[in-house]
Amino acid sequence: MAKSVRxxxxxxxxxxxxxxxxxxxxxxxxxELREAALTSRALRTACDEASPTILQTRLTELREAGFVExxxxxxxxxxxxxxxxxxxxxxxxxxxxxxxxxx
Amino acid sequence: MAKSVRxxxxxxxxxxxxxxxxxxxxxxxxxELREAALTSRALRTACDEASPTILQTRLTELREAGFVExxxxxxxxxxxxxxxxxxxxxxxxxxxxxxxxxx
DNA sequence: CGTGTTGCTACAGTATTTGTAGCAAGAGGA
DNA sequence: TCCTCTTGCTACAAATACTGTAGCAACACG
Numbered sequence: 001m002a003k004s005v006r007x008x009x010x011x012x013x014x015x016x017x018x019x020x021x022x023x024x025x026x027x028x029x030x031x032e033l034r035e036a037a038l039t040s041r042a043l044r045t046a047c048d049e050a051s052p053t054i055l056q057t058r059l060t061e062l063r064e065a066g067f068v069e070x071x072x073x074x075x076x077x078x079x080x081x082x083x084x085x086x087x088x089x090x091x092x093x094x095x096x097x098x099x100x101x102x103x
Numbered sequence: 104m105a106k107s108v109r110x111x112x113x114x115x116x117x118x119x120x121x122x123x124x125x126x127x128x129x130x131x132x133x134x135e136l137r138e139a140a141l142t143s144r145a146l147r148t149a150c151d152e153a154s155p156t157i158l159q160t161r162l163t164e165l166r167e168a169g170f171v172e173x174x175x176x177x178x179x180x181x182x183x184x185x186x187x188x189x190x191x192x193x194x195x196x197x198x199x200x201x202x203x204x205x206x
Numbered sequence: 207c208g209t210g211t212t213g214c215t216a217c218a219g220t221a222t223t224t225g226t227a228g229c230a231a232g233a234g235g236a
Numbered sequence: 237t238c239c240t241c242t243t244g245c246t247a248c249a250a251a252t253a254c255t256g257t258a259g260c261a262a263c264a265c266g
Contacts, residue, residue, distance in 0.1 A: 013198040013199055013201060014198040014199075016198070016202075017197070017198040018130040018131050021124075021125070021130060022124070022126070022130045022131065023127075023253090024126075024222095024253080025125070025254095026125060027124060028118075028122075028125065039211090039213085040213055041211085041212080051254070051255045051256055051257090052213090052215085053214095053215075053255075054253080054254055054255075056215075057253095057254090065205075066204060066205070070213080074213095083197060083200070084194075084197055086193070087190075087193040087197050090189070090193070091117070091190045094186060094187055094190050095116040095117040095120040096116055096117075097186070098187075099119075101169060101183060102168075102169070126222095127223070127253095142242085143244055144242080144243080144244090153224085154225055155225095155244090155245075156223075156224075156225085156246075156248095159245060160223090162244095173244080177243090
């Protein structure tokens with residue numbers, strides 16, 4: 001398992017971030033936690049029954065990165081994680097436009 | 104190789120997009136093409152000598168998605184791809200804040 | 207005590223990614 | 237013409253990441 005975030009050698013934070021978010025289910029997890037906290041099982045359901053192994057791995061990474069935390073009501077975005085999610089908003093809008101351009 | 108974009112079954116464009124961008128080197132490739140077109144070799148150099156196999160695979164996917172095109176001067180973002188890149192701008196700013204929060 | 211959650215892990219099979227090598231096609235230069 | 241260089245791209249085996257199933261201990265409710 002890649003311990004340190006790839007691209008971090010360059011010292012450029014954006015590389016480390018692109019690498020972390022470029023791992024499977026990372027983007028999706030943040031997306032699914034956008035509204036409310038989810039238990040590990042609920043998160044798994046939300047993520048199309050992705051394997052718990054990889055979800056756990058990603059959750060650990062995202063927790064170490066400070067984007068996600070485990071509270072009484074399950075996993076949820078930290079303030080930092082919520083900030084990160086904000087940057088997805090234009091992405092969401094873009095996705096809608098993109099799907100129309102695909103036709 | 105995953106032919107269709109995962110998550111596209113849901114019909115939610117954002118899922119398809121999150122999945123495509125969640126594959127290794129996808130985000131990075133778009134990032135590296137942000138300023139100028141790059142030849143396949145130059146792109147490889149920019150991407151820390153990532154293997155040409157996977158770069159080629161990602162480039163094909165990104166081309167099919169309409170984000171990247173191959174021109175005389177190498178690979179470059181399409182108008183759509185440039186739109187997508189715009190959504191990264193807040194991500195870049197976030198990355199800077201994040202690296203400070205990590206200390 | 208049983209029943210049901212929770213977060214989390216083991217493990218084997220599969221898919222993806224890596225690294226090295228090398229291809230054919232095209233653009234020069236001699 | 238032949239030689240050399242670059243282009244985009246691919247083969248192939250080894251390494252790594254991911255999947256799917258099963259199941260653990262800890263805690264809560266009854």
